[in-house]
Amino acid sequence: MSQNPLTPAEFDAVTTAAAHWCMRLHASDCTDAERLAFSQWRDAHPQHAAEYEAMLEIWEVSEYLPHPTPPSAVGKPLARPSWQRLAIAAAICAMALPLAAYSGWQMGWLPDSYERFEAQGALRQVTLADGSQVELNIGTVLTYRNYKDQRRVTLKQGEAFFKVSHDATHPFVVKAAEGQIRVTGTQFNVWKYQDQVRVTLVQGSVLVTSNDALRGDGLRLAPGMQARYKGGDYQPQINQTYANDSSLAWRDGRLVLDNLTLSDALPLINRYLKTPVMLADHETGMIRIGGVYNISQIDSLVPSLPQVLPVYLSRNAEGNPILNSRPL
Template identity: 65%
Template structure:
């Protein structure tokens, strides 16, 4: 079959298969054989990947549905199905039926609008459904959902600069890693790499929480302040930024390293790379690096760094470039 000659039944079959794979890949008992079969199915036709990505977006919305309360009458459920899987089905129905969608919105369960944005090779400027402006750095992926009681962004990866439309009664929440940032109207930047998150506030104020499972509103940032947190942090670390701070240089297409130790610089570099750079040991991480780099050309960083620092590059078993220190020359007698 080709994309131009699909019948309605064939298209429905692809949608059903995408829903099946979305549920199986999120199941705790999903096997390696099933994951391999999914990859083969996804690569068999362009529409397979397209429909699966669309199903993932519905799954993201369903993630925020409340868990069903125990009832006296319990419907028969198929073995192996979780509440999350039924939430996906419920969200599909609710998004499809105007009355159910209105009910879900009114109860604060479902958004009345949902958007997905991604930037790959270029910085991208987008407008969210509430009018807020967002600038996406390279390799950035986020979603926006507008709920009755809050506006919600999930930063899945990368970095974004937000100019949030002011709405005191409709707070703007950014979820990044295990924490969140809560605002009503302000300008701020959120950077994320693996489990590390950094928030830089330019204007207004935000509340930063390092773990959404903890009680409380978090710590408040004022202008020219930043917060950092990572997996397992009870509270974010707060510090002051200064006039020469270069955190937002990416908006001009630059990454500026101001005499940083390699163990601090690599997370800033690696989020742009296809294969992240590794350190041979902790001593290598203390070597300092500086310079101004074009963010679109950072994949060549591994080949450039031996020209600037006393290091050489090897590859580990996974194909990642590894930075090694040059052996010390013995003193001449």
């Protein structure tokens, strides 16, 4: 397909194909051949990738719809939402949910509002439908959905500072990796890189879980405390922040590396890069780095590292820069 603007018929066909691929890639019996075919389809036209990303967001909404169990399926694992159910969710999202099915809203299945926000190339401040204020770091993508019994944010990537509008009867939940942060009204920061998450509480109180499939409300943070977790962790690691903690320096456009090992610093650096930097070995990861950097100019940091650290750069077969410790 050419990369000229699509006709209405072509656009409809792309939307249908995006829904098909969304279902197939989430299916347990999806084959390698199908995944390859999907990659070829996605790369054939920019609109293909855009429609697929939009369909993934609709898929998130469909996860909260009920799963009816026919008599013949009792005792069997339930399948993902059907095409019909996904189509219903798609139609609702396309209308920005002004007329969400009344019964779906009343049962807490469907949101009555849905918003998606991105910050590409610059910091961004947004106001959610509930009045909460959110500051987005560069490269951040998040969605907001308002349900009858809770407000739900999904932090897909990046970092955000939340000033949550207080509502004790309507909790505010941030989903990040396999865990979540639950609040009613407070100020806190969430940083996510791949499956690593760091939550810093400034004001109020939050409950943090590292795996929302586990029972319990999670660990409670008080102001000045920080929780860290990654995929597979049973519970978060909790620590107290210090007076000049630099976790929130990004809000002023700065990345502060306070004598960190490269192993700890690279996740903070890589989240601003299109092509992440990798370490050659454990020895290289133990080299320490410090300094204050402009987050809009992190691209220039990597080539300068051999000038300030005992390292040299190479590249792997995929084109990723590799940091290697210099021989003594």
